[in-house]
Amino acid sequence: MKQCPACAQIFSDETIYCLSDGTPLIIFDEPAEEVTVIRKQIQIDPPPVQVVKTGVSPIFAYLAGGLALLLLFIGLIGFGLFAWIRTTTTGGAKPPVTNSISNQNDDGLDKIAKEKANLQEQQNQIEKEKQRLLEERQKLDREKNKPTASPNLTLTPTPTSSPTKTFPPQPTARIKFGRGRVAESISGVIYTQRSFVLEARSGQFLSASVNGGSCVTFSNGGTNLGYATISGDNRINLINNCNQEARFSLTVSIR
Numbered sequence: 001m002k003q004c005p006a007c008a009q010i011f012s013d014e015t016i017y018c019l020s021d022g023t024p025l026i027i028f029d030e031p032a033e034e035v036t037v038i039r040k041q042i043q044i045d046p047p048p049v050q051v052v053k054t055g056v057s058p059i060f061a062y063l064a065g066g067l068a069l070l071l072l073f074i075g076l077i078g079f080g081l082f083a084w085i086r087t088t089t090t091g092g093a094k095p096p097v098t099n100s101i102s103n104q105n106d107d108g109l110d111k112i113a114k115e116k117a118n119l120q121e122q123q124n125q126i127e128k129e130k131q132r133l134l135e136e137r138q139k140l141d142r143e144k145n146k147p148t149a150s151p152n153l154t155l156t157p158t159p160t161s162s163p164t165k166t167f168p169p170q171p172t173a174r175i176k177f178g179r180g181r182v183a184e185s186i187s188g189v190i191y192t193q194r195s196f197v198l199e200a201r202s203g204q205f206l207s208a209s210v211n212g213g214s215c216v217t218f219s220n221g222g223t224n225l226g227y228a229t230i231s232g233d234n235r236i237n238l239i240n241n242c243n244q245e246a247r248f249s250l251t252v253s254i255r
Contacts, residue, residue: 003028145202145230167191167245174198175236175252183253190216191245196236196252200229204254208236212248215241229254 002011002025004018011018011025018025172195177184186196190212200206207226210216218225219237240246 001028002026144228170194172197172235177254182255183251185249185251187247187249189245190238190240190248192240194238194240196238196250197233198236198252198254199232200234200254202229202231204229206234206252206254208250208252210238210248210250212238212240212246215244215246216248217241 004023004025006021006023175184175196175198206229209224217239219239
């Protein structure tokens with residue numbers, strides 16, 4: 001048997017160094033009655049602190065500390081040398097910070113002024129576009145309210161070779177729809193021209209047709225008429241293109 005002289009731990013004959021602290025073992029003749037007691041005391045309460053302490057060599061710790069101090073000293077020398085070289089090359093004068101800051105401020109002010117000018121120009125363009133859209137909308141409203149055919153146009157009867165006959169004027173007649181009706185038919189006699197009025201709302205569509213042979217037409221020269229109504233009275237004019245009285249039948253509808 002072998003024993004560690006440092007911690008008194010017992011090992012087999014094949015072991016050379018102590019497994020706990022690395023101390024070379026010595027041969028030990030152990031009495032038979034004390035073998036069990038010594039082994040139980042060492043295995044039950046091993047000293048954990050001794051394992052940690054003996055794991056690091058004091059020489060290695062000194063060498064590591066010395067190396068760290070040496071590196072720190074070299075770093076300080078290098079930093080001082082760099083500062084001395086920089087001071088020597090620049091002549092000890094500080095860089096002109098004031099001019100740089102002033103130039104930066106001037107550039108910032110110019111940039112802000114340009115951005116304000118661009119914003120003002122964009123706002124002016126938006127105002128012009130709004131004005132143009134407003135004018136176009138007003139123009140469309142005027143076109144919408146304008147009737148498609150002017151009911152006040154009067155066509156001059158074509159003169160014939162027969163002597164002209166004088167007819168009395170005919171008053172304007174009002175057309176009224178019956179309850180629940182949207183169309184009405186009127187018949188009568190026309191001498192030279194005759195007018196009818198129909199009350200309607202703005203934006204409705206008035207359509208009319210006249211049957212009077214080859215003599216009676218609307219003021220636009222046709223036998224059919226249609227236009228968007230205005231609020232109030234809407235006029236319909238009939239023309240007699242013959243030099244004699246003629247009978248007609250007028251049909252008017254609105255929707």
